[in-house]
Amino acid sequence: MTPLAEPLLAWFDRHGRHDLPWQHPRSAYRVWLSEIMLQQTRVETVIDYFQRFVTQLPTLADLARADEDEVLALWSGLGYYRRARFLHRAALQCMREHDGELPRDFDALAALPGIGRSTAGAILAQAHGLRFPILDGNVKRVLTRLHGIHGHPGQRVVEKQLWTLAEQHTPHERLADYTQAIMDLGATLCTRSRPRCDDCPLQSRCVAHAEDLTDALPTPKPSRAIPTRHTLMLLLRDHERRVLLQRRGPEGVWSGLWSLPEAENETDALQKAKRLAEVDDAQTLTAFIHVFSHYRLEIRPLLFEAATAAKRIADNDDLRWCDPTQIQTLGLPAPVRKLLNDTWESDA
DNA sequence: AACTCGGGGCA
DNA sequence: TGCCCAGAGTT
Incomplete structure (x- = not known):
């Protein structure tokens, strides 16, 4: 157990989210689908779409058999429709190359369309309890504040640093819970505006809290070139x-x-x-x-x-x-x- | 390693 | 309107 994971998991057991639809059952297919839907999209928005999708297409094989049009119809209103096409193509690829299942190998998983480093890690950790770090918007916010890291997280040097920290903090046990816990912390306490530092289990270790930098971190994206x-x-x-x-x-x-x-x-x-x-x-x-x-x-x-x-x-x-x-x-x-x-x- | 893509939701 | 959100793919 890492120094971060211990207080974080204790907090998660009492205050984390344990009733999200993709947690019951926490199958690879359902975790994958939720992760794709949650890319750039809020949890509250995703929940209804997720329920409808798994009701209509309960398994990876069902997804692979479906028409792309049917998949897109289930996605309609969720936005970022490339995700739906990637999802469908990845399902077909799993049928062809991986015996109809989502691979457990990191590289094979990350080679599927729509699955990058963070999503691959999230799937392996949550569905199979394997030790892989994730680095989504929540984790970036938590880590930049915890360590007082300046610079936009989209910058290569900053992101590389964050991946290293994410890897170091990841424990060797309770991977599914830890992965959910650090995202829950970012989503419910360590929010972009008005973080609830008084309720945070990491407050005593947090650089941003000690130096009153929670409003300044993470460094906002530089406004793009003006016309x-x-x-x-x-x-x-x-x-x-x-x-x-x-x-x-x-x-x-x-x-x-x-x-x-x-x-x-x-x-x-x-x-x-x-x-x-x-x-x-x-x-x-x-x-x-x-x-x-x-x-x-x-x-x-x-x-x-x-x-x-x-x-x-x-x-x-x-x-x-x-x-x-x-x-x-x-x-x-x-x-x-x-x-x-x-x-x-x-x-x- | 930087750039593009992408749509809903909210201040 | 600008910016953010459980990022990934492309050059």
């Missing part, structure tokens, strides 16, 4: 070095702030500029990127010199010719303010 949008900003300047500012609408980013008129492309830009002032062609300034929380904005400024001081349109609530002093008193987006400051500096 880049593009815009042209019209910098219209008259002979007195004033710049035309436009108030932004009530919707979207920078709502209500004073900014520069914008355009989607060169044609659009020239058209808009000519409506606003007497201009000729534009001078392209250096493009730059402004980063928001949810996207990057590439800003390409176009400088238009007004041919005369004459204005096509008068100042109003939403358009205003401003000199550098006035601009300091208005609310401008940071990148626009910087653009204007840089432009004046380089010209001065």
Whole structure:
């Protein structure tokens, strides 16, 4: 018995889940089916689907005989339908290559479609009491907190470390119960938000609890690359070095702030500029990127010199010719303010 | 070893 | 809408 397994199993005997449908009877077929259904899917969602499935197809041979359509119908609403096709194909493969049974050999089991390292371990431990570790979302959460491991568990180095720890904690007895116990701990106490540390049998050993890191661990998945949008900003300047500012609408980013008129492309830009002032062609300034929380904005400024001081349109609530002093008193987006400051500096 | 796939459920 | 959930397969 490992130092982790002892208190964990004692807790499991009193507070673990002992009435899940795939635990009675805990046959290899039923454990396999439950493990596949539980990939990326919550227990509460799976229970009804599991009952219906095993009622309809009670054995591996029944599954293998069924049409793929029938299997998919039983899966309907559960999502991630590739799992159902893998399940069916694996059953056929077991009939052909493994005498109609799920293999007890780890490599043969993990070679079946839809069964990876963790699922193979879960099946062998729960159905046959063999000593193999598992590493699902629950175990990752428990172990990152218990050992205070930073970094997203999806990262290779982190995951490798977690597998090593999972293997070290796995006891040599009561494998089925231990495997269920560590998942139950993650599912009922060591939850992502508001973990019930006061009831946890591992609290005294837990790094995250001692260092108040339970909210920070496991490290969340890094938000994926944000998209880049593009815009042209019209910098219209008259002979007195004033710049035309436009108030932004009530919707979207920078709502209500004073900014520069914008355009989607060169044609659009020239058209808009000519409506606003007497201009000729534009001078392209250096493009730059402004980063928001949810996207990057590439800003390409176009400088238009007004041919005369004459204005096509008068100042109003939403358009205003401003000199550098006035601009300091208005609310401008940071990148626009910087653009204007840089432009004046380089010209001065 | 990094990337893609995948759908329901919930904040 | 973004993120999480008893991960696996592909390149």
